[in-house]
Amino acid sequence: MAPRCFVIGDPIAHSRSPMIHRSWLRQYGLAGSYDAVHVLPADLPTFMAQLREGAFAGGNVTLPHKEAVIPFVDDISEAGRAIGAVNTLWREGGRLHADNTDIAGFLGHLDASAPGWQERTGTALVLGAGGAAKGICYGLLGRCVERIILVNRSLGRAEELAASLGKAIEVREWSRASETVAEAELIVNSTALGMSGQPPLEIDLSRLRPGTVVDDIVYVPLKTALLAEAERRGGIAVDGLGMLLHQAVPGFARWFGIVPQVTAQLRATIEADILRS
Ligand SMILES: NC(=O)c1ccc[n+]([C@@H]2O[C@H](COP(=O)([O-])OP(=O)(O)OC[C@H]3O[C@@H](n4cnc5c(N)ncnc54)[C@H](OP(=O)(O)O)[C@@H]3O)[C@@H](O)[C@H]2O)c1
Missing domain, CATH: 3.40.50.10860 (Leucine Dehydrogenase, chain A, domain 1)
Known part of the structure; x- marks a missing residue:
């Protein structure tokens, strides 16, 4: 059948x-x-x-x-x-x-869109600590990313996530997202912010280093304000639709x-x- x-x-x-x-x-x-x-x-x-x-x-x-x-x-x-x-x-x-x-989808799309990202990434900044963020952190640690800085509105939720996945995850207050931008070779938005119908993601990318990979897993709109700004500043934009297709x-x-x-x-x-x- x-x-x-x-x-x-x-x-x-x-x-x-x-x-x-x-x-x-x-x-x-x-x-x-x-x-x-x-x-x-x-x-x-x-x-x-x-x-x-x-x-x-x-x-x-x-x-x-x-x-x-x-x-x-x-x-x-x-x-x-x-x-x-x-x-x-x-x-x-x-x-x-x-x-x-979702983990294979996230990594598969990142591999296809930003070849070599893994070799270049010592520190990743992950925004959000929901279900998607947990999978992403798990996937990044599985690819030997040395350090993840996790920033979330609810600090306790980020701390729980970090405790469940290990010592390589450092939790910071949501208000420190912008100052952390310069430390990361990979930035991932796994919050719902920036999605149509949701509030915008307010993060200052002025300290973004050219060549930093910025991955927004939100896929409606296709090109989020975060990705447009990252491209404008010389970052490599990776969109959320590819993750959906690869998963x-x-x-x-x-x-x-x-x-x-x-x-x-x-x-x-x-x-x-x-x-x-
Ligand atoms: N591209 C794909 O294939 C794919 C796959 C899965 C998910 N997604 C997208 O990823 C996003 C997150 O999904 P999820 O399953 O992880 O959802 P979730 O478990 O509900 O987590 C939502 C996250 O967004 C944060 N957030 C929501 N509203 C906020 C606000 N006003 N200010 C600051 N932070 C806020 C939450 O922070 P708190 O912890 O403080 O509430 C939490 O970190 C959604 O937009 C979803 O569509 C895409």
Whole structure:
């Protein structure tokens, strides 16, 4: 039977995952489906039982279920366990597996957009301490970044994140973000600030060193004010849409058996949809 896949969330109508996976299904001429399914928190146990019984080959999980699905799976990847949140599920050998591919998505896009970033990065400045920031810090430490300076509005949340991932993370007050800019070879915005409908991200980039990589994981708008200013000052801008596209690769490979390419055409399709919205 052709694999049936899903993305579950509440809400879910905004998700661009169906567009990404259907585009690959068409491109590779594969039989199968990928649908958005609106699952309320109270309905999650029933949905996960259906998945276990074989209604689907697997799928993606978005807010608010990224942590809540964990008790329903049999095996969780090391990254998923470390972060305490997963976004990709699949059935294999009668067992339910889970992984967090946001990390691979973040790193995959950074590798593609700023080749050599890893060799040049001793210190990274990460803004934000939510679920995305935790994955990013985990991924950066896995790539041997020596020092992460973590800045978040709620200091306690940043301290918790640092305590869970280790000594290489130094926490600073939110008000010190601008003065920290000069210390970093890589700056990542993983807050919701700068996203359409959210307040702007107020950070002074006047001390940005040319060649610093500035990665904004917000992808609506496509080019955030942070990225535009970073480019103006000689930084290398890395946008959030690429992370979204790259995080979809491992799931598609599991369910449909082909490692898909993140092409300029796929990017243009999703960009057009974002510009329409
Ligand atoms: N490109 C991609 O593929 C991708 C993947 C995942 C997430 N994202 C984006 O990343 C962003 C964060 O996602 P998340 O899952 O980590 O969300 P989250 O767990 O809710 O964390 C939100 C973060 O934003 C900060 N924040 C929110 N409003 C703020 C404000 N007014 N002032 C200062 N800080 C504020 C929060 O600080 P406090 O801790 O102080 O509340 C926290 O650090 C979202 O915009 C999401 O769309 C993109």
